[in-house]
Amino acid sequence: MAGASKAVADSRANLPFVYRQYSAEQLKQVLHKMYLIRRFEEGAEECYTRGLIHGTMHLSIGQEASAMGICMPLAEDDQITSTHRGHGHCIAKGAEVKRMFAEFFGKTTGYCKGRGGSMHIADVAKGNLGANGIVAGGIPIAVGAGLSSKMMKTGKVVVSFFGDGANNEGAFHEALNMAAIWKLPVIFVCENNGYGMSTSTARSTAVKNIADRAAAYSMPGVIVNGNIFSEVAQASHQAVARARAGEGPTLIESKTYRHRGHSKSDRNRYRTKEEIEDWMSNRDPITLFESELREFGFIDDKGIEAIRSAVAQEIADGIEFAKASPSPDIRTIQNYVYTEQA
Amino acid sequence: MDAMVRELSYAQAIQEAMAIAMDMDERVFLMGEDIGVYGGAFQVTGDLVERYGTERVIDTPISELGGAGVAVGAAVTGMRPIFEFQFSDFATLAMEQIVNQAAKMRFMLGGEVSVPLVMRFPAGSGTGAAAQHSQSLEAWLGHVPGLKVIQPATPHDAKGMLLAAVADPDPVMIFEHKLLYKMKGPVPEGYYTVPIGKADIRREGRDLTIVATSIMVHKALEAAAALEAEGIDIEVVDLRTIRPMDKQTVIDSVKKTSRLMCVYEAVKTLGIGAEVSAMIAESEAFDYLDAPIVRLGGAETPIPYNPELEKAVVPQVPDIIAAARDLAKGVR
Numbered sequence: 001m002a003g004a005s006k007a008v009a010d011s012r013a014n015l016p017f018v019y020r021q022y023s024a025e026q027l028k029q030v031l032h033k034m035y036l037i038r039r040f041e042e043g044a045e046e047c048y049t050r051g052l053i054h055g056t057m058h059l060s061i062g063q064e065a066s067a068m069g070i071c072m073p074l075a076e077d078d079q080i081t082s083t084h085r086g087h088g089h090c091i092a093k094g095a096e097v098k099r100m101f102a103e104f105f106g107k108t109t110g111y112c113k114g115r116g117g118s119m120h121i122a123d124v125a126k127g128n129l130g131a132n133g134i135v136a137g138g139i140p141i142a143v144g145a146g147l148s149s150k151m152m153k154t155g156k157v158v159v160s161f162f163g164d165g166a167n168n169e170g171a172f173h174e175a176l177n178m179a180a181i182w183k184l185p186v187i188f189v190c191e192n193n194g195y196g197m198s199t200s201t202a203r204s205t206a207v208k209n210i211a212d213r214a215a216a217y218s219m220p221g222v223i224v225n226g227n228i229f230s231e232v233a234q235a236s237h238q239a240v241a242r243a244r245a246g247e248g249p250t251l252i253e254s255k256t257y258r259h260r261g262h263s264k265s266d267r268n269r270y271r272t273k274e275e276i277e278d279w280m281s282n283r284d285p286i287t288l289f290e291s292e293l294r295e296f297g298f299i300d301d302k303g304i305e306a307i308r309s310a311v312a313q314e315i316a317d318g319i320e321f322a323k324a325s326p327s328p329d330i331r332t333i334q335n336y337v338y339t340e341q342a
Numbered sequence: 343m344d345a346m347v348r349e350l351s352y353a354q355a356i357q358e359a360m361a362i363a364m365d366m367d368e369r370v371f372l373m374g375e376d377i378g379v380y381g382g383a384f385q386v387t388g389d390l391v392e393r394y395g396t397e398r399v400i401d402t403p404i405s406e407l408g409g410a411g412v413a414v415g416a417a418v419t420g421m422r423p424i425f426e427f428q429f430s431d432f433a434t435l436a437m438e439q440i441v442n443q444a445a446k447m448r449f450m451l452g453g454e455v456s457v458p459l460v461m462r463f464p465a466g467s468g469t470g471a472a473a474q475h476s477q478s479l480e481a482w483l484g485h486v487p488g489l490k491v492i493q494p495a496t497p498h499d500a501k502g503m504l505l506a507a508v509a510d511p512d513p514v515m516i517f518e519h520k521l522l523y524k525m526k527g528p529v530p531e532g533y534y535t536v537p538i539g540k541a542d543i544r545r546e547g548r549d550l551t552i553v554a555t556s557i558m559v560h561k562a563l564e565a566a567a568a569l570e571a572e573g574i575d576i577e578v579v580d581l582r583t584i585r586p587m588d589k590q591t592v593i594d595s596v597k598k599t600s601r602l603m604c605v606y607e608a609v610k611t612l613g614i615g616a617e618v619s620a621m622i623a624e625s626e627a628f629d630y631l632d633a634p635i636v637r638l639g640g641a642e643t644p645i646p647y648n649p650e651l652e653k654a655v656v657p658q659v660p661d662i663i664a665a666a667r668d669l670a671k672g673v674r
């Protein structure tokens with residue numbers, strides 16, 4: 001997907017990976033989408049607070065570079081499995097925010113026709129096989145999708161997103177082993193935000209880095225700063241190339257942080273205000289990416305302003321679309337339990 | 343002198359029971375995900391970690407199968423674990439240890455060991471948490487000989503039955519409906535037990551028997567109160583334990599009223615309603631029946647996210663009223 005011409009490429013020779021790899025237009029698109037993820041979640045949070053959305057939700061605010069960086073080298077028909085903290089993955093893989101809002105509002109125009117909500121958000125047409133309410137539930141499913149890709153020779157690569165907490169489920173270990181022995185085109189992406197709910201990785205996990213687990217399954221284990229878009233995208237590029245070449249899976253550990261609580265019922269008693277404050281003000285992925293883009297001359301204040309206002313409009317329109325959409329008819333309750341047959 | 347009785351929430355009652363159990367017996371300890379400083383997903387363990395320390399209030403990694411197995415292992419070797427699942431739905435990840443190990447170990451080893459294990463399962467729908475966080479799986483476990491399965495419906499019973507469970511030498515599975523956690527009710531101070539395997543008649547009546555479990559006990563009582571005005575006199579039996587079931591209480595009630603309705607939140611088919619109905623059909627109460635038995639259970643679907651659909655898939659008070667009114671036709 002290299003978009004930069006030879007001359008432009010030479011002038012960028014000393015810049016980080018993505019600035020050599022992608023056109024200015026593509027990079028601005030990335031910033032746009034990172035804002036879209038952030039504002040989508042802020043919008044969803046506000047709707048929740050105002051009682052327009054029920055249930056709970058898990059916000060990925062602070063983890064946008066990870067979702068975007070991993071999805072950057074994926075083709076539209078490549079697939080992902082996602083997690084309970086999956087709004088960012090969904091948008092990064094190409095979903096429309098209006099249909100996501102509609103799902104959160106429980107409407108028929110939502111991606112799951114109002115049946116799934118935030119925790120089951122999916123966009124199958126764009127290759128997102130779904131968020132998951134079960135920690136590590138999506139990991140073996142990604143391996144199965146990788147098996148289909150290999151058996152059907154589709155050339156598709158499959159990414160499995162999961163959190164640090166998921167690495168202590170048996171499903172994680174069983175899945176990695178099978179992907180490795182069958183050399184499947186799967187990329188395991190651990191978004192390590194330091195905590196599984198209230199439990200820090202230091203308290204839950206015997207190894208220092210989740211990537212260290214890769215050694216047990218004979219695959220590369222790569223650690224990246226998950227808040228730096230370029231670092232994440234570069235690692236994803238390499239893993240995708242390896243997968244497409246039939247060389248098998250990679251485990252990428254993307255070290256990041258969630259700014260918000262685990263869900264809507266978190267009192268944040270397991271971490272300090274200072275820690276949260278530090279990540280928010282010094283390592284925010286959008287701020288970091290934006291200032292690189294500015295510094296390297298890819299965008300100016302006007303360009304940033306244009307992105308921000310376009311995103312604001314998209315969010316406002318999305319919420320309106322969701323509100324105006326119809327709720328499912330109660331008589332349709334049995335739909336989708338089984339496949340409709342003529 | 344009677345113990346002081348206070349109003350406590352269902353969650354507080356469970357917490358108090360766990361504290362009493364730990365005070366009385368140093369072998370009792372708690373295990374689960376985020377039950378320490380977080381206080382549990384539903385704040386049931388609350389601040390117990392501050393009082394009992396991290397050695398006795400153990401946060402596990404997110405490892406349900408392994409965690410359940412560790413609890414089984416500790417139980418057969420002298421400890422008394424109380425294991426909290428964050429949601430009952432995650433029992434599915436631990437089924438191996440619950441069903442193949444905990445339930446059968448004593449039997450397979452010819453009585454050489456016991457498994458004094460308590461597991462707690464926050465269950466049920468109504469919180470907007472969708473299909474993987476809202477299920478009622480108690481009948482799954484109720485199908486397994488070797489396990490005891492209880493569903494306390496009130497704060498009083500939640501405390502007393504938990505203490506009975508801890509004292510029990512065999513594995514006891516406690517299903518706690520999440521919507522009950524904030525419900526308040528009278529709870530005596532100090533130690534007491536409510537026996538496992540004993541149903542309770544929550545309301546006496548002559549015209550029809552409703553056998554209900556967990557949150558449905560309250561809905562049935564509401565329906566019964568509403569129908570009183572229409573002259574329909576309903577008896578509400580709170581089953582409390584689904585294995586081993588208190589058959590006699592149900593049989594006696596049906597012999598008195600000649601009409602039976604079962605109300606439960608879990609999916610209607612192949613569940614507790616089928617068991618109660620068949621048990622009555624096999625008993626001497628069968629001859630007393632004046633009308634076909636009615637089951638009101640959950641729809642044959644996963645729990646949907648949309649709030650109206652979510653309500654529609656489990657029995658609500660108006661559904662119970664309508665069904666009971668129908669069943670009571672021709673009573674007098």
Ligand SMILES: Cc1ncc(C[n+]2csc(CCOP(=O)(O)OP(=O)(O)O)c2C)c(N)n1
Pocket residue numbers: 058084085133134135136162163164165166167193195196197262375404406428432435
């Ligand atoms: C099998 C299972 N166990 C427990 C939970 C409850 N739960 C949901 S998210 C979560 C923490 C997950 O932590 P992590 O994998 O690090 O992802 P993060 O929330 O940090 O993104 C827990 C314990 C669950 N949904 N599924």
Ligand SMILES: [Mg+2]
Pocket residue numbers: 163164165191192193194195196197
């Ligand atoms: Mg985490």
